[in-house]
Amino acid sequence: MNRGNVIQFYLDSRSGVAPYLQLVHQVRRAIRLGFLSAGDQLPTVHDVVTRLAINPNTVLKAYKELERDGLVGARQGVGTFVAKTLSDASVAAHGPLREDLKRWLAKARQAGLDEESIEALIWDTFRSVSGQGVA
Amino acid sequence: MTAVLEAAGLGKRFGRRAALSDCTLTIPPGKVVGLVGPNGAGKTTLLQLAVGLLAPTSGTITVLGARPAVNAAQLGRVGFVAQDAPTYARFTVADYLRLGAHMNPAWDNELALSRIEALGLDLGQRAGSLSGGERAQLALTVAIAKRPELLVLDEPVSSLDPLARREFLQALMGVVSRDSVSVVLSSHLVADLERVCDYLIVLVSSRVQVAGEVDDLLAAHHRLIGPRRAERSLPANQLVIEADHTDKQSTLLVRAEDPILDPAWTVEPVSVEDLVLAYMGRAAAAKRGRRNGLEVQR
Numbered sequence: 001m002n003r004g005n006v007i008q009f010y011l012d013s014r015s016g017v018a019p020y021l022q023l024v025h026q027v028r029r030a031i032r033l034g035f036l037s038a039g040d041q042l043p044t045v046h047d048v049v050t051r052l053a054i055n056p057n058t059v060l061k062a063y064k065e066l067e068r069d070g071l072v073g074a075r076q077g078v079g080t081f082v083a084k085t086l087s088d089a090s091v092a093a094h095g096p097l098r099e100d101l102k103r104w105l106a107k108a109r110q111a112g113l114d115e116e117s118i119e120a121l122i123w124d125t126f127r128s129v130s131g132q133g134v135a
Numbered sequence: 136m137t138a139v140l141e142a143a144g145l146g147k148r149f150g151r152r153a154a155l156s157d158c159t160l161t162i163p164p165g166k167v168v169g170l171v172g173p174n175g176a177g178k179t180t181l182l183q184l185a186v187g188l189l190a191p192t193s194g195t196i197t198v199l200g201a202r203p204a205v206n207a208a209q210l211g212r213v214g215f216v217a218q219d220a221p222t223y224a225r226f227t228v229a230d231y232l233r234l235g236a237h238m239n240p241a242w243d244n245e246l247a248l249s250r251i252e253a254l255g256l257d258l259g260q261r262a263g264s265l266s267g268g269e270r271a272q273l274a275l276t277v278a279i280a281k282r283p284e285l286l287v288l289d290e291p292v293s294s295l296d297p298l299a300r301r302e303f304l305q306a307l308m309g310v311v312s313r314d315s316v317s318v319v320l321s322s323h324l325v326a327d328l329e330r331v332c333d334y335l336i337v338l339v340s341s342r343v344q345v346a347g348e349v350d351d352l353l354a355a356h357h358r359l360i361g362p363r364r365a366e367r368s369l370p371a372n373q374l375v376i377e378a379d380h381t382d383k384q385s386t387l388l389v390r391a392e393d394p395i396l397d398p399a400w401t402v403e404p405v406s407v408e409d410l411v412l413a414y415m416g417r418a419a420a421a422k423r424g425r426r427n428g429l430e431v432q433r
Contacts (some may be wrong), residue, residue, distance in 0.1 A: 011330070016406060018353075019330060046312045053304035054330045055167050056312035 006030075006040050011052055016057035019054055027082075031071060033094070037085040042072060044079055139164045139317045140185055144194035147180050150302055150354040156178040156341045158194070162319070162334065166348075167311060169332030170321040171411050179218065179320040179339040182289050185319065186215045191433055211239055214278035214316075218289045221274050224263030230382050231277050239281035243323050247280035250306075268299025272306060279310050286310075288320040292327050304331050325411045336413055339418035349407060359387045359400040378411035388413045 007030050009023055018023070043051075046060045049107040063080050066072045108118050122134040136278060138161050155177040159347045162168055168177050183189040184196055187204020196202075201209050221231060250256065254272050262270060271291055272375040278286055291307075292300040308331060311318060322328050328335070336346040345352065356376070363385045366375045373395070377388040388405060389395075395402045405413075 013326075013329065014174055016404070046309060049308035049312045050305045052330070053301055055333050056308065057333050058330075 007036060007042065009043070009048055009052060011054065020058045020062040020065070023048075024065050025058065027062075027066055027071065029076065031082060031086045034085075034091040036082050038082055040082045042080040042082070137164065137165050138162055138197075140196070140198050140319065141198045142184075142194065145181075145184065145196050145213075146202060147177075147184060147189060147318065148192045153341045154186070157198050160336065160343065160344050160346055162317075164317050165315060166317055166334040167308075167332050168319040168336060169328035170319060170336045170338060171325055172258075172321075172323065172327060172338035174323050175237075176338045178323075178338055180341075181338065182287050182321060184317065186213055188215075200402075211241055211281060212284045212287045213323075214281055214283035216274045216278050216286070216288045216291055219271055219294065220278070221270060223261045224261065226262050226405055227258065228262070228273060229258040231262065231273060232258075232280075235277045235280055241282045243280050243282050244294040245278055246282075250280075252274045255313060257433070265326075267295050268302060271276040271295060271299065271303050275303065275306060275310075279314070279316070282318060283383060285319045285342075286316055286320075288318065290321055290323070293324065294323055300327065306332065318424035325408045329407045332407075335363075335407065335411070338415045339415050340422050342418070344414040344418050345410075352410060353407070355392050356388060356390050356405045356413075357395055358405050358409070359385075360396060360403065361397075361400040364399075376410075376417055398422050 007027065009026055011019055011022055015022065025044065027036065040061065045056050045063070048054070048059045049056050062076070063072065067080075069076060071082065071084055071086075072080050074080045105118065108121070113121065139161040140160060142158050142386075143162075144295065145155060146153065147155040153313040156180065162266070170181065172178050174316055184191055185198050185203055187202075187210075198325065199209075199212055199262070203213070209300055225329045226234070232244065232247050232251070236244055237249065250272075254269065254276075256269060256273065265273065275288075275291070278288075286307075288307075292303050295303060302325070307318065307320075310316060318327070320332075333349050334347070335349050335352060361384070363380055363383055366378055366385075366387065368377065369387075371390040373389045375387050375389050379386040388409065
């Protein structure tokens, strides 16, 4: 089913992340958070380049990578569509988890951490925990 | 496939001054090529050689497999927007379209008219009364309505305000995605080109400093940060483009096709802007012949 474009891309030119990867991340994130689901159409290459003033190959490269990962599928002459819904059941858990995070963030602020320290702490913990998970 | 532009030992002198020296390039088709360099580097000279407005003093150049401007057919295959085009302030928008139609057998008047309408321009308006952004868009319209295989644009956005600049590049990328035309555009501002180009040529002091696919260039350049160390102690396959030393630390921008394995370095990726500025800085330093503490590599 075609519900039209449901995602608007943006680029952060100061992030240091390659533009095509920024597009990939935005689609992945939107699918993961349930904003995009199977059947949703991604904007056409022409739409994206005339909006963001970027090279068409950048968009093609992003879409190809998403296709390779099985997240989207191209239909010849029609467009590129989301092929998978990642969120399903887990998306229901987002609400309570978000509340937990908010409480934790409030606690961190109370303890005197600024945004940068909070971010650093989250990433550091995330890395060490997911490192253990793998090992 | 035929290269869009092929130059071998290409040079152009104006009297005793070398505007372009020993330029050897092969640009594959289907690219948006950014030609970057400071003012006076030779960008306009290279572009005018490509469209046949200038003849080389030495070396050869072919565009789409033929000599530039060799005949009417070749002229029709290349669309050119000169710096500060359109030139005739008293010409109306309609005059420009008529001129384009007369000079180009493959002229697509429907395309021209639909673009003029989309831009909100009045056919009776004189070019001199248009805003900078509108003038640039008119010049682009005339260049693409001849349905070229290659568009050559000399500093198309440098004199525009940020909004007009964005709108121009949006229009240009729209053309590229629809008509699969190759583009070569110059600018002295890297930021203009960073998003739109997938091929880069850095030209400084009449010489090409580096050229290649943006992805390849980014993959082959790294910023190394580590304890202070002499540049000549690096492996031979790591070419130092830019170096910065404090008492304790060295920060280098190097070109290396192979991975950097030395654990003493923190290796970080570089941006297009880092890369361009490093090559520009190196060329400027070489020109000044500066050698105090900083080894200039050629």
